[in-house]
Amino acid sequence: MTHLARLEREALCDTLVTTGPGAPTLCSPWTTADLAAHLVVRERRPDLAPGIWVPALASRLEDGMAEYAAKPWDELVDLVRSGPPAWSPTQNSRVDNAVNLVEFFIHHEDVLRGDEAVGPRRELTERESRALWKTLSRMGKLFFRRSPVGVVLRTPGRDSLQVKEATDLGTVVVEGLPSELLLAAYGRRRVAALDVTGGEAAVAGLWDAPLGLG
Structure with a gap:
């Protein structure tokens, strides 16, 4: 294979x-x-x-x-x-x-997604999605380490990932396909199809943070 x-x-x-x-x-x-x-x-x-x-x-x-x-x-x-x-x-x-x-x-x-429109342009296989979720499981804490708020990642059919512990500002729950969550983790949140739950200040703090490996 x-x-x-x-x-x-x-x-x-x-x-x-x-x-x-x-x-x-x-x-x-x-x-x-x-x-x-x-x-x-x-x-x-x-x-x-x-x-x-x-x-x-x-x-x-x-x-x-x-x-x-x-x-x-x-x-x-x-x-x-x-x-x-x-x-x-x-x-x-x-x-x-x-x-x-x-x-x-x-x-x-x-x-x-160079046109900046939101959402997937292709359908990934289960094998591909599983590999991307595995990356988030392994490296999520590194990707979100500079978040000023707690972060939980959720995707259908899999256990949630706590990639940043709650802070005084609270916790934000980000839900989507593994592909969309990984894009957000790499600073491409603007084109990722996501459902986000959390206080307004907490969500703003998360998205203003420099996410990713850099």
Whole structure:
């Protein structure tokens, strides 16, 4: 059975072929070409990665991304589709799933929901939804660690997750499909279909917080 990160990579590349290089993404001002270039640099150019964290090296990273973004579209998409070079640990399917499944899922949604409309654009399989919920179970406390309020995640057919303990400001309950909850956890709440329960100040505090890994 093909592992999920590989399937999500293929699905993203199929979407990129359809949208073309100039389509908007949720990572504005990035276009689809910029996002594809980011994915290629992430996998193939570790020498440029320090530019993400070191301001003095940011221009080198930007130049590298611009070089890839300027490639013919079919060539750029093929670089994303073909995956990492032979020396990359993500050639191993378990490592690939751990490192790339969520990365490709989030960026696929960045393309699918680039028009900023709310709600799913595709129906995920139970296998995919289960994997995303597992990610939330494992990393939810990290994603929501900077929330000033308690946070409980709920999705149909599964136990609730307390990803942040209650604070003096109270607790917010966020309910939705695993895909929508993960988007919210990565700062894409504006396009996620969610039911939110909690006091007005508590909800505002949650959504104003810098969620995610950054």
